[in-house]
Amino acid sequence: MKDIVIRTVCRVIVPFVQVYGLYVIFHGHLSPGGGFAGGAILGSSMVLFALSFHLEAGAQKLGHETSSYLESGGGIWYILIGLLGLALGSNFLTNRAAGLGFGLPGQLFSGGMIFLLSLGIGVKVASTMFTLFYNLSEEEGSGGDHQ
Amino acid sequence: MSLHLPVISIALLLLASFVMPLLRRGARAAALPFTLSVLGAVFTVSLYLIYLVESRGAFSYHVGGWPPPWGVELYIDHLAVYMMMVLSSICLVVMVYGARDLYHEIRAEVMSWYYTLYLLLLASMIGIALTNDLFTLFVFLEISTISACGIISIKKDRECIEASFKYLILSVLGSGCVLLGVAMIYMITGYLNYDFVAQELPQAIAEYPYNILMALSLFIVGFSVKSALFPLHIWLPDAHSSAPSPSSAVLSGLVIKIYAAAILRLLFRVFPAELFEVVPVLDILLFLSVLAVMAGSIFAMVQEDIKRMLAYSSIAQIGFVFMGIGLFGNRALLGGLVHIFNHALMKSMLFLAAGLIIYAAGIRNIRDLRGIGVRMPLTMGAFAIGAFSMVGIPGTNGFISKWHLALGALDLGRPFFVAIILLSSLLNGIYYLPIVINAFFGVKIEPRSEHRDVPGMMLVPVLILAAGVIFFGFYPGPILALLEQAIVL
Amino acid sequence: MPLLDFFLLSFLIVSAVAVARTRDLLSAVIIFAAYSLVMAIIWQMLGAPDVAITEAALGAGVTTFLFLATISKTQRLE
Amino acid sequence: MEAVFYNFMPIWTVMFPIFMSMVIFIISRRSEKLRDGLSVATAVVTFFSVAAMYPYLAAGNIIDYTIFDILPGLGVSVRVDILSFSLAIISSFVWMLVAIYSIDYMSHEHGGDRYYPIFIFTLGSCLGIFMAGDFFTLFIFFELMSLISYVLVIHEETREALRAGYKYLIMTIIGGLALFFAIILTFELAGTVSLSQGTLITAAGTLPFLAFLSFLVGFGMKAGMFPLHVWLPDAHPVAPSPASALLSGIMLKTGAYGMLRVLFTVFNIPLVKETGWDMIMLVLAVITILLGSAVALTQEDLKRRLAYSSVGQMGYIILGMALLNETALVGDVFHIFSHALMKSTLFLAAGAIIWKTGLRNINDLQGIGKKMPVTMGAFTIAALAMIGIPPLNGFLSKWTLALGALEAGAPLYVVVLLISSLLNGLYYLPIIIAAFFGGEEEEEGGHHGEGIPFNIQEAAHRMVIPVAILGLACIVFGLMPNNFAFELSLRTASFLINAGMP
Amino acid sequence: MEIISRLLENYYYFVSMVLFIIGIHTMLTHSNLIKKVIGMNIMDTSIFLFFVSIGYRRGGMAPIIQPGVEAEMYVNPLPSALILTGIVVAVSVTAYALSLIVELYKQYGTCCANEIAQIRAREES
Incomplete structure (x- = not known):
């Protein structure tokens, strides 16, 4: 796909899509969406970029290795945040009871750690998308996908 | 703090599974000790949880501090800790074996993925055992499905790929049925938590009898596919025989059972007992289990590949578990669960043991196993103990479960099932014992040149499990005591 | 039964049948993408916006891409 | 203190051989001499350990001790009463002699490293059956013995042996499962399977009947009762001769022992009589007797003929217990003694002949009595005892059995016994006559292919002496009507008739 | 007639069941592996549709906190979380199944289950 139109359009669109993806991730506790949806949007933006330019171009922006590191990192992040609730003397994944605050309508940083959890999920889903894309596009496919 | 242990162990497993892919190059050597220590820790936790549940009774845990019906709830009762103990102990021992065996079955680069999938599988199975709501059940069900397929297809064999594809499609079908069942339940009751659903269902029977029935049948179909109850078993022989041996051990030993435990929990805690009086669900399960027991044994008799034979034998054995569930008496349930x-x-x-033979001698065909016992006496000795246990010779643990199942059937006045159990034991004897006999006696076949030495790290787990078979044949008291509390009807 | 509901739902059924019947896998995948989008619209109408967003992104977008990549690697016709 | 000691004795007598079998297994790699000596020593010690229990039991005590419980109401326990003792003493006695016999016999055979540990282990498990305190323990040892003795059956590893062994194994599993079913039914009905609780099942019904039938199948399989005898004539001849002697002489009796326990402990005489279950046993016993004796006639192979003869003799034992009166029981228990002695004499003698000449066919054995007079002499005594010639122990047991049959008002069984004795005579006498009086003319004609080689002498001393002792025992226990064995039989019978309570 | 009218009342359920059956049918009867996976997706979405329509039927608002709305008026957020998970799982399974298909194609040169079975049967004989 070396079409100049596609490339130009994508170059313009991709940042917007990414910003939207981030928006969806960060407003997961306030409005529809969240880590899953936002991560998918973010991930598809990267896939779009890689598709419209070149596989290598995509790989330059986000390498295969980095992508899978991010994937694991997202999961670890999630679990660690969950364990934070324990560290604060409450249940796993506890938010409100541990005094981390409760979501207030319209305020971005009001949801305590939900925000951070969404971030973890978003990163994980986005990088998973990208890894999947690589695995299917390249000749060597790694069998084990996981979620 | 100790009340957090169940969730901590699941979190620990998930954490470890996410960490595994991060271990690259030099750090790769750390993967195995790390995995083993995590598994060991979970096993220790499960033992402690048994003590905890014994001493202070069942307790529930609200993830995120949200009370049900909103929050995700874990319910840690006797059955749950029992399952957790079974899962973690077997996983630990199998991993000790697998660490050595896998290097010759799969490529070194994907070993870290194997650990990931293995830990995920264990985490999801423990999740299924502990969960108290349909939501979490479904999530863990799906994770376990994918990771179970993953540990088959990680061996890039054409048989493995095909088998895992078949397994995947049918499992997803099963999950779909379960999800639809969950939807039905939610439609009727408006809840997903077991306790709340169980509260609502008795009133709902009069109003929506068909929906409840449909939900129940969907659950049964879904879980039967996953646990390979007889007519839905077609995926199992391929999947379990082609997988790498440690995967086969876990899949046959644990994965199909956890779904049986899950359906038991649903029948037990969610659906009202009056329903079973109206609808012959249990009789259908019984009928299928009898078919499974007989058909599995008969199919196993005609197999030539040793792992395939073991896989078919699993179909028969899962029939025993379902027979215990279907009989639904105290003692029969005890037999099924034990x-x-x-x-x-x-x-x-x-x-x-089969994997060890394949590793050391490169033999899969049963006819070629002649004289292998002379070369590998310990392995075949363990195999013989397993075979005796399958037949139900007293002094092995197979006898204990058959004893309770048979007594349970008699308690309910159904000696027919005792006859089925005995017939199946006979069939087991007919196909297991000749292997043992041929291995030790009779015409020797010249060993092939490629005979490898058996590493101690692979032999020890086999011997530990064999010792367990004997030990729990003579000393099943603690397990039975635990289970007796688990199934107070 | 509101008209829009009727249209969308019949579209679902028709496209599902079409997916099952068509022999060209590429068309099947494209029809399936349309199916997913319509499904997302229906969910939005049913008051599940988060599900709708996710379905639009994952179901219609990513799944379609995955199918296309697979088809490009294997065969297009059944 | 005394009771504690005697509680420990059965455990010791059972566990000592089992433990020693492991020791022998380890030692056999080092030295063959040590291995052989240790085996004999173990058998001797075991015999004296069993005998040491006699004074305590003769005083009317019963050793009863639960070791541990596996499940509530289901434990591993030992119990020795006079019946257990009778069987244990004869078993360990024969075992001891066979152990001595084995030393030379096995020196020619391969796989002695395997034979001796298994041989001693079987002794332990066999005693375990007799000394078990409940049916569960009995079942464990029963299965253990059956499975372990499989190795003895197929010891020679010929194709024929393996086929016979497979048949044996399958039948054993069927028998084991039937036993399992019976035990589980008993447990369900009585809540326990202990032998010391008095009668376990007192009421008739479908389940008790099923339990009875399953017990009959399970133990009848082992005892070679018609129609479950099919494995026996295949399995016994293919084993090495000492093992055949034990299989036929002792191990069949475990089945008989089990049946005695079933009739007198699980059920009781009134119940069995009332329901008519004894008729089932009687009919089967009669068929077993006639069939065993008749088919033995047609066998050419010496050991096969002896094996079929065992089937017939087991029929006597089943008949004796099914008559359900004290006189018959005396004869029954005494016949267990007699048959153990006679049949092991016969098999050991046959083994010595085969060991020396390599001939198994009866027609080839012309004139062997002149070459091996002691061996053939013992053989003759035992064979005459089998037929029931008066001064020998076989006569005494048959006589008592016949008296019991008359007491039960069933002279028909006396006729059966007579017919069977006649048949016994028909198939034993030709062997004896040919052995002592035949031979000369055959050597010239030689139409049987190979005759006996000229240079044949008696077998080694350690083989001849056990045979001679056993042969002598046949005479001794027959000549003296108040001998030790007969006393034991009397006591056992009255013990059993009094419903297992001393 | 009553059945039909009830069906018309619950047309969302009806449609989702029809889709479910189409999905299962495609999944089990089509021999093309990619078609099987598409059928699987149809089956999954039909269940999600069923789920969502239940929530809709029971009334209530989307579980988005807005000022001045009582907690009782929101629908239970669990099912929608369940569906979200379900969608993600469905995508993962799809991706995984497709990677298996690619692998199978490499090994057997076909995506047709029947042909693969034939090849295997030929190999075994």
């Missing part, structure tokens, strides 16, 4: 543990012990041991 068979989960007993069969996990013996079948994983048999698969590991």
Whole structure:
């Protein structure tokens, strides 16, 4: 796909899509969406970029290795945040009871750690998308996908 | 703090599974000790949880501090800790074996993925055992499906790929049925938490009898596919025989059982007992289990590949678990449940022994196993113990489960099922014992040149499991005591 | 039964049948993408916006891409 | 203190051989001499350990001790009463002699490293059956013995042996499962399977009947009762001769022992009589007797003929217990003694002949009595005892059995016994006559292919002496009507008739 | 007639069941592996549709906190979380199944289950 139109359009669109993806991730506790949806949007933006330019171009922006590191990192992040609730003397994944605050309508940083959890999920889903894309596009496919 | 242990152990497993892919190059050597220590820690936790539940009774845990019906709830009762103990102990032992065996079955680069999938599988199975709501059940069900397929297809064999594809499609079908069942339940009651659903269902029977019935049948179909109850078993022989041996051991020993435990929990805690009086669901399960027991044994008799034979034998043995559920008497349930543990012990041991033979001698065909016992006496000795246990010779744990199942059937005045159990034992004898005999006696076949030495790290787990078979044959008291509390009807 | 509901739902059924019947896998995948989008619209109408967003992104977008990549690697016709 | 000691004795007598079998297994790699000596020593010690229990039991005590419980109401326990003792003493006695016999016999055979540990282990498990305190323990040892003795059956590893062994194994599993079913039914009905609780099942019904039938199948399989005898004539001849002697002489009796326990402990005489279950046993016993004796006639192979003869003799034992009166029981228990002695004499003698000449066919054995007079002499005594010639122990047991049959008002069984004795005579006498009086003319004609080689002498001393002792025992226990064995039989019978309570 | 009218009342359920059956049918009867996976997706979405329509039927608002709305008026957020998970799982399974298909194609040169079975049967004989 070396079409100049596609490339130009994508170059313009991709940042917007990414910003939207981030928006969806960060407003997961306030409005529809969240880590899953936002991560998918973010991930598809990267896939779009890689598709419209070149596989290598995509790989330059986000390498295969980095992508899978991010994937694991997202999961670890999630679990660690969950364990934070324990560290604060409450249940796993506890938010409100541990005094981390409760979501207030319209305020971005009001949801305590939900925000951070969404971030973890978003990163994980986005990088998973990208890894999947690589695995299917390249000749060597790694069998084990996981979620 | 100790109340947090169940969730901590699941979190620990998930954490470890995410960490695994991060271990690259130099750090790769750390993967195995790390995995083993995590598994060991979970096993220790499960033992402590048994003590905890014994001493202070069942307790529930609200993830995120949200009370049900909103929050995700874990319910840690006797059955749950029993299953957790079974899962973690077998997983630990199999991993000790697998660490050595896998290097010759799969490529070194994907070993870290194997650990990831393995830990995920264990985490999801523990999740299924502990969960108290349909939501979490479904999530863990799906994770376990994918990771179970993953540990088959990680061996890039054409048989493995095809088998895991078949397994995947049918499992997803099963999950779909379960999800639809969950939807039905939610439609009727408006809840997903077991306790709340159980509260609502008795009133709902009069109003929506068909929906409840449909939900129940969907659950049964869904879980039967996953646990390979007889007519829905078609995926199992391929999947379990082609997988790497440690995967086969876990799949046959644990994975199919956890779904049986899940359906038991649903029948037990969610659906009202009056329903079973109206609808012959249990009789259908019984009928299928009898078919499974007989058909599995008969199919196993005609197999030539040793792992395939073991896989078919699993179909028969899962029939025993379902027979216990279907009979639904105290003692029969006890027999079915204790068979989960007993069969996990013996079948994983048999698969590991078969794997050891394949590793050392490169033999898969049963006819070529002649004289292998002379070369590998310990392995075949363990295999013989497993075979005796399958037949139900007293002094092995297979006897204990058959004893309780048979007594349970008699308690309910159904000696027919005792006859089925005995017939199946006879069939087991007919196909297991000749292997043992041919291995030790009779015409020797010249060993092939490629005979490898058996590493101690692979032999020890097999011997540990064999010792377990004998030990729990003579000393099943603690397990039975635990289970007796688990099934107070 | 509101008209829009009727249209969308019949579209679902028709496209599902079409997916099952068509022999060209590429068309099947494209029809399936349309199916997913319509499904997302229906969910939005049913008051599940988060599900709708996710379905639009994952179901219609990513799944379609995955199918296309697979088809490009294997065969297009059944 | 005394009771504690005697509680420990059965455990010791059972576990000592089992433990020693492991020791022998380890030692056999080092030295063959040590291995052989240790085996004999173990058998001797075991015999004296069993005998040491006699004074305590003769005083009317019963050793009863639960070791541990596996499940509530289901434990591993030992119990020795006079019946257990009778069987244990004869078993360990024969075992001891066979152990001595084995030393030379096995020196020619391969796989002695395997034979001796298994041989001693079987002794332990066999005693375990007799000394078990409940049916569960009995079942464990029963299965253990059956499975372990499989190795003895197929010891020679010929194709024929393996086929016979497979048949044996399958039948054993069927028998084991039937036993399992029976035990589980008993447990369900009585809540326990202990032998010391008095009668376990007192009421008739479908389940008790099923339990009875399953017990009959399970133990009848082992005892070679018609129609479950099919494995026996295949399995016994293919084993090495000492093992055949034990299989036929002792191990069949475990089945008989089990049946005695079933009739007198699980059920009781009134119940069995009332329901008519004894008729089932009687009919089967009669068929077993006639069939065993008749088919033995047609066998050419010496050991096969002896094996079929065992089937017939087991029929006597089943008949004796099914008559359900004290006189018959005396004869029954005494016949267990007699048959153990006679049949092991016969098999050991046959083994010595085969060991020396390599001939198994009866027609080839012309004139062997002149070459091996002691062996053939013992053989003759035992064979005459089998037929029931008066001064020998076989006569005494048959006589008592016949008296019991008359007491039960069933002279028909006396006729059966007579017919069977006649048949016994028909198939034993030709062997004896040919052995002592035949031979000369055959050597010239030689139409049987190979005759006996000229240079044949008696077998080694350690083989001849056990045979001679056993042969002598046949005479001794027959000549003296108040001998030790007969006393034991009397006591056992009255013990059993009094419903297992001393 | 009553059945039909009830069906018309619950047309969302009806449609989702029809889709479910189409999905299962495609999944089980089509021999092309990619078609099987598409059928699987149809089956999954039909269940999600069923789920969502239940929530809709029971009334209530989307579980988005807005000022001045009582907690009782929101629908239970669990099912929608369940569906979200379900969608993600469905995508993962799809991706995984497709990677298996690619692998199978490499090994057997076909995506047709029947042909693969034939090849295997030929190999075994």
